Amino acid sequence: MRNMTETELTETVLERYSSTPDPRLRGLLASLITHLHAVVRETRPTEAEWMAAVEFLTATGQKCDAERQEMILLSDNLGISALVNLVAEEVPDGATETTVLGPFFVEGAPDRDWGESIALRRSDKDETLVIHGRVVGLDQEPIPDAALEVWQTDTNGMYDIQDPEQPKNNLRGRYHSNYRGQYRIDTIRPTKYPIPTDGPVGDLLRLTNRHPWRPGHVHAMVFAVKESLIKEFHLNEDDSDARTLGVDSPFRELWHDFVLTKA
Numbered sequence: 001m002r003n004m005t006e007t008e009l010t011e012t013v014l015e016r017y018s019s020t021p022d023p024r025l026r027g028l029l030a031s032l033i034t035h036l037h038a039v040v041r042e043t044r045p046t047e048a049e050w051m052a053a054v055e056f057l058t059a060t061g062q063k064c065d066a067e068r069q070e071m072i073l074l075s076d077n078l079g080i081s082a083l084v085n086l087v088a089e090e091v092p093d094g095a096t097e098t099t100v101l102g103p104f105f106v107e108g109a110p111d112r113d114w115g116e117s118i119a120l121r122r123s124d125k126d127e128t129l130v131i132h133g134r135v136v137g138l139d140q141e142p143i144p145d146a147a148l149e150v151w152q153t154d155t156n157g158m159y160d161i162q163d164p165e166q167p168k169n170n171l172r173g174r175y176h177s178n179y180r181g182q183y184r185i186d187t188i189r190p191t192k193y194p195i196p197t198d199g200p201v202g203d204l205l206r207l208t209n210r211h212p213w214r215p216g217h218v219h220a221m222v223f224a225v226k227e228s229l230i231k232e233f234h235l236n237e238d239d240s241d242a243r244t245l246g247v248d249s250p251f252r253e254l255w256h257d258f259v260l261t262k263a
Contacts, residue, residue, distance in 0.1 A: 010037040056200055063199040067161040072103040073201045077210075094138050095259045097228050102219060103195075104159045109149050112173035115246060117186040118150065120167040126155055128251040129233055131185040131218065135177040135258045142181025143260060149174045150185055152218045157193030184245075189233055189252045190216035220258075231256060 004012065013033055020026035045053070063070035075081045081100040089098045112118060119126065135146040151172045153159050160166040177183045194212035197205060205212055233252040236242070242249035 006037075006041050010034065013037070056204075060200045067106070068196070069103040070196075070199050070201060072101075073195060073199075074204075076100060076103065077195075077201055077204065092138065092261060095261050096257075099229065101221075104161065105151065105219070106161060106172065109151065109172040109174045110169050112175050112185075114175075114178070114184055115186055116173075117188075118152075118169075118171050118173040119186075119188045120170040121154075122188070123155055127189040128247050129187050129189045129218075129254065130245055130247060130251060131187065131254045131256065132183060133256040133258065134181045135183060135260060136181050137260055137262065142177070142179075144177055144179045144181060146177040146181070146183070146258075146260070147174055148177070148183055148185065148220055148258070150187070150218055150220045152187065152190045153193045155188065155191055157191055162196070183258075185218075185220075186247070187218065190218055192216050 010033065014030055017026065017029045017033065020029060060070045060074050072081065085098060085100055091097055117128075135143045135148070137143060149172075151159070154163065154166055154171055156163065158166070160168060160170040160172065171187065173185075175183055175185055192213055192215050195214060196202065197212050202212065231254055233254050235250055236253045237250040239249045241253075242251060245251075
């Protein structure tokens with residue numbers, strides 16, 4: 001390794017990984033090493049800066065637990081999650097776009113019946129929101145018994161796993177489409193909220209002068225922040241519509257069809 005140039009060092013490291021048996025892993029490692037070495041040569045970090053980066057990544061990992069994924073939060077804020085989704089998706093024209101899962105998804109949401117609300121507590125300022133539509137294929141044929149898992153924040157801007165005052169699985173649930181492919185989700189109008197800023201990602205936001213706020217939204221596996229998925233929660237003041245849906249008037253309403261492709 002003595003008197004080795006920067007380029008020769010990179011080539012030597014690549015050679016050491018060239019016998020990796022799995023071709024996909026071999027290619028991924030080669031690309032990762034090549035690009036990381038290129039970043040170091042381009043930015044010329046000091047030893048102190050490199051150690052600060054190591055400590056930042058270490059702290060990010062240490063902030064993760066069973067209910068919080070700081071690494072995904074970092075990936076989201078660096079745009080990596082969205083880029084992975086963009087290069088990995090193969091959604092044909094006409095199908096609902098996919099997007100990032102986000103750091104607050106939790107396995108095991110309870111099943112909800114047709115018309116059952118996922119809001120397990122309500123305040124005077126909460127507005128009822130009914131989201132309904134169909135789950136269909138590209139041929140517009142209905143897909144019965146499709147599972148739609150949804151989750152969102154409460155009016156205070158926190159998910160149930162962040163807030164010990166909320167009931168477990170508040171504003172989480174799994175609905176199923178009926179034999180006609182129709183579904184109905186009952187909830188409350190979502191509110192804007194800040195991402196957690198008490199960890200390394202919050203430090204990064206402050207250092208880069210970025211705000212932590214996200215607009216109000218409902219997650220539904222295929223439902224998040226892409227242009228085609230931005231919808232308006234319309235105010236419905238029609239008493240007959242409210243009676244038909246079995247909710248109080250006025251209420252918020254969203255009609256949205258999920259278009260799926262076959263595996």
